[in-house]
Amino acid sequence: MSECQEISQDDFDLSRQKYHLSQMKFYNQTKYFLSKKFSDYFREVIEQQEAASSTQIKFGEIFSLLLSFNCEIFIHGGAIRDLILNLPIHDIDGEYFCSKDKMKSLCNEQFMQKIFGQCQFLSSGHLILGQNLFHNYTFDPFEAYPMETVFTSPMYTNEYTTNTIFYDVISRIIIDITGYGIYDTLNRIIRLTITNPNERYLWLNEQVAKPYDGFKKLSRYWKLRADPHKYLPAPLNQTLIHTDEFIIENVKFLWKNQTLVIENIFRKLYCDLIRGDLNNQSLCYLQSNPYNSSLEAFLNYDRVFERDMGSTWFNENILQKNVNHFYVQTTNKHKINFHLYEFLFVFTCILILVLFLLFYKKCSNYERIH
Structure with a gap:
């Protein structure tokens, strides 16, 4: 990220984000950046990373499908923080640019279930797509929220600066809403928002x-x-x-x-x-x-x-x-098996000991006779 270039709002087209970004009244300190290195790495990761192990769907395919229905995506949080540091990711959080009703209807479509393995849509507008396994632990690889519920909330609703960096998948612009997120990530600093x-x-x-x-x-x-x-x-x-x-x-x-x-x-x-x-x-x-x-x-x-x-x-x-x-x-079956193995082990040891003693006694008798 050393080649990260800071830009102003005047340097890019706000036509898509105009309404939502204009609502960022609490975020006067927001900074915008471009980084070809980051964008290339982001695309490489999402095209290879599986978001649904059952269907082998990739994160990039999730974004492409949602974009085909005019639901654009911002990514934020730990995934961006880790990608900035060239670390692996397992899940992605984001925001979507379309109505909750539209996203809900998409989630209810059967093809969404078939493609992603699962699709949940909560009343708050919270979208959960896909299902994956990490060391036998099931987790939700992609979660997204309505954009208006994120950028219009006061800054104090966010936790730490390193988790408040957003990435616009379409324009490839990095949005650092606190103005400290990228600096703090690169320098490993924990700062309140x-x-x-x-x-x-x-x-x-x-x-x-x-x-x-x-x-x-x-x-x-x-x-x-x-x-x-x-x-x-x-x-x-x-x-x-x-x-x-x-x-x-x-x-x-x-x-x-x-x-x-x-x-x-x-x-x-x-x-x-x-x-x-x-x-x-x-x-x-x-x-x-x-x-x-x-x-x-x-x-x-x-x-x-x-x-x-x-x-x-x-x-x-x-x-x-x-x-x-x-x-x-542990199930009862496992417990029974465990105790059975214990019993067999102890029984074998006793049997070996008895055979050894019998052999020793026989040898002793043989020596006395001769």
Whole structure:
């Protein structure tokens, strides 16, 4: 991204995005970029990456099909962050430029189900396409939201700058809505999306899309901290908000005052990291032993979280309450087989020992006779 070229709105055609981008009244600091290297890499990845393992459909085919129905796509979030760093991706989040009614009718068409394996459309306009497997864990590879619900929301509804970079698939323009996203991604910096300290608690307490969305931002802080590329809080000379202090203080405060809510948020995140499922008792279960990649992500998160929060706090609030525990499910059949193998092993050992003793006794008798 070193050859990334900043451009102004006057440098490109806003005819397609004119209405939606004009609604970005909260985003005065937005910057626009062009990068041939990024665009070429993006196209290479989406043309090769499978979005639905059952049908072997590629991400590029999803975009092409939606575009054929005049539903244009913006990509954002972790996929863009990872692509900027030339890292692999497993799923993509985006926004679509067409009405919710149109997208819903497309989702209900049988050909969509046949092509992508699954298509879900929620009342909020949330689209979920495809179904894929990653180490036996089923996940949704492509999710998209109506554009107007994203760009017209206040900046404090977004979490961290590295996750607020958008890419226009058609014009190949990178849209950095905070103005810091690309810089912070390249420099591995974690920065809140708000710059005014007075908005910190709007950022923390917002529930625009779902209850407790603001609290969930706290848990995702350590996903970036635990990233192999070692993201660190923004230096104090670059921000008016001490990111690490703000996050840690509020986690501790909420653990005292809204214990059940914040515990469940972190328990859910831990379970997602290990690719498990929470049951009705908020216990995290896996169908089989965790794979190395998910276990590594889980342990990295655990390690950094403990280091930042302190061992005493971590032991009292995470370990003793089983927030970071998971269980591997085994069927009765597996248990029976396991005990049978144990029995056969012990029986074989005893039989060998008996035969050895008989042989030894026979040898001893033979020596006495002679």
